[in-house]
Amino acid sequence: MRSYISSLLVAGLMSGLGAVTSARVPLDIRQEAAFSNPVLFQDLPDIDVFRVGSVYYYSTSTFAFSPGAPVLKSYDLVNWTPVTHSVPDVADFGKEYKLNGDNDRAYVKGVWASSMRYRKSNDKFYWMGCIQSTGKTFLYTAPGNGAADNGGENDNWEWTLEGTIDECFYDNGIFFDDDDTMYVTWGNRQLRVTQLSDDGLSVVRTETIYDSGDDLYLEGAHLYKTRGYYWVCPTKVASGQYILRSTKPFGTYDVREFWDNLSGPLSNAGYAHQGGMVDTPEGDWHYLAFMDAYPAGRIPVLAPITWSEDDWPSIVLDANGGWGVSYPMPVKTNKTVPGVERLDDFSASTLHPEWEWNHSPDLEYFELGSDGLILKTASVVGDLFNARNTLTHRITGPRSVATWHLNISGLTQGDRAGAAIFRDESAYIGVHKDTNGTKIVFVNEINMNQQWQTVSRGTVAATGPSIDAHEIWLRIEADVTPAFGLFPVREAHFYYSLDGENWRQLGTFVLHNRWQWFTGFRFAVFNFATAKLGGQISVKSFKNALA
Structure with a gap:
């Protein structure tokens, strides 16, 4: 794969896209003709x-x-x-x-x-x-x-x-x-x-x-x-x-x-x-x-x-x-593999291989167990692109829904935690804990240039209520249907819930169709500090479902 794409790509783009598994509840894929x-x-x-x-x-x-x-x-x-x-x-x-x-x-x-x-x-x-x-x-x-x-x-x-x-x-x-x-x-x-x-x-x-x-x-x-x-x-x-x-x-x-x-x-x-x-x-x-x-x-x-x-x-x-x-079908077999719709409660001893960190993780600042995935703040930074221990998951197309259940009782002042759409232009829904309390926010305009340097650390585009609750549910609905040559492109919608049943939308984000970052948009969960280390969240569960 080359570092730049020749004029052949331009023509092509316009032509028409070993771990413990007890923590997941997969749907087996059955074979068709x-x-x-x-x-x-x-x-x-x-x-x-x-x-x-x-x-x-x-x-x-x-x-x-x-x-x-x-x-x-x-x-x-x-x-x-x-x-x-x-x-x-x-x-x-x-x-x-x-x-x-x-x-x-x-x-x-x-x-x-x-x-x-x-x-x-x-x-x-x-x-x-x-x-x-x-x-x-x-x-x-x-x-x-x-x-x-x-x-x-x-x-x-x-x-x-x-x-x-x-x-x-x-x-x-x-x-x-x-x-x-x-x-x-x-x-x-x-x-x-x-x-x-x-x-x-x-x-x-x-x-x-x-x-x-x-x-x-x-x-x-x-x-x-x-x-x-x-x-x-x-x-x-x-x-x-x-x-x-x-x-x-x-x-x-x-x-x-x-x-x-x-x-x-x-x-x-x-x-x-x-x-x-x-x-x-x-x-x-x-x-x-x-x-x-x-x-x-x-x-x-x-x-x-x-x-x-x-x-x-x-x-x-x-x-x-x-x-x-x-x-x-190329092969007739009665053997099956797990499907993409999964519920992960992070109680296994290792992460399932569907998960990948953004860059190398700091092993000292996360753990798995009966309380789910504990994400401790691993870096004091100003934006998501520099935040250590951000965990990502591929988005399954053409449309899918990701839902996280978080315990946020361990946050400290200056912490930012939540669920993101992650690429060179990113957005998230989550919570900001500051001196005046903990507030639900939707943040967009987290952007890189094409030298992959941060040019915008994000803008709070919408706010929800201030909360005292220890738990929050976050949801992202993403449409990644191929969109070369189209404008506007596709959208992701961001929701929160305080009980896991009743949902309120807080933001919408446009997913661009440029190829230059090579990888597609991903879901991500994160927790980073802007003031000092010491805070943490628990990711109680993640559910991936086709829309």
Whole structure:
């Protein structure tokens, strides 16, 4: 993924988007005969997808959110659930990932497009990514716990940083050959294949396999082997894919356009692109790509692949020659995964992997237990963008409702706590505790510029009553339906309740449709100090529901 988007994106945008689970009450997803795109209406971009036995794994990017590089699993390529993060803490990448102030933070840096694979010879999962801001490639591994002999299942994820390579394997794709040799394909415009040492930390050989020149920007390549060929599949930024094949990993490669500018299954969204190919146990192949679909973010869409007589792949198109809205289910199975509608009371010993902190958290200032999630003020700051220990959750589209139950009895003077819509332009509903009491507020105009510096710390746009109550319920209804080319865009509505039953709206916020921050809007819960440390809130529960 590149740091700026070429004119190809502009055309594309206008074309039409391993933890304890006892704390959640999930709804299992039951299988149907066909599926509809998107397969999961969440911001899950820069896809790498692969299969171990009968389990599919999906790795995605997270930038400065922590833990980073989430992994989802599926039994049918359509229904997905998060299971772990390959990067336990983005603090590994440098001090700016700990939110040290306006000029020392890592927004839009961190985990970009990366890759993950399983290595049968040593029963380990590998994750590799070039970390923006470091110029280095980081390698993490996790024991497979017998995944190859257990149908692909791994119920205990323990990721370890193995080391770094002093070179940026940009938008890489790792691959283990039949003889267990480890390769990685990477680069933009100049696509390269590198052979690595057995431990993955030293370069043995690198060759440029294709130079697309100035007129064609290719990146995000992944490497596969099937039908007697090595395949390298890079994205044509924002609009399609190319496919390269050779009988040897270093080439020579033949090159073809895979697809370009396909009309998509979503209106007011970009073209399907990037992502990866994956096979079923029966030998059928599918492609999992994403669509730029702001304000939701970049969301995954799936299509089957067919092969020509001379062994070149093509996407199965719909009757109009586009990426289909619906296709037959890729895999028939009776196995299920939890759905996205969940109630979390935070009583488990660890956070579920659906949660990610804004930057690295300070572990001293939060805890989980029978009282829920305790968020102690972890920093004395002037705005939400610098507040440590803000916890975020992806918004499920096209519309969803998030409800928090908070105990605010532990707040101290100067504390700000509440629930937010979080991105480069943010807003929140919450409480401000000051010398004159505790007041319910709606705050907007919390804004960054495109250098990701805070330019507005927020304006109290509406106030509710002053309260003495120890508990408050906060709710955000968010519409993240794709909105490229539309104005006005989509809205989020903010509510509060003092009993969990009767609700009053306090504010409305417009969700813009710009791509430059890359990640989509998220829900967030926070508690920060403006005067001194010592205050705390308890997040008693969080409910995520489709609207």
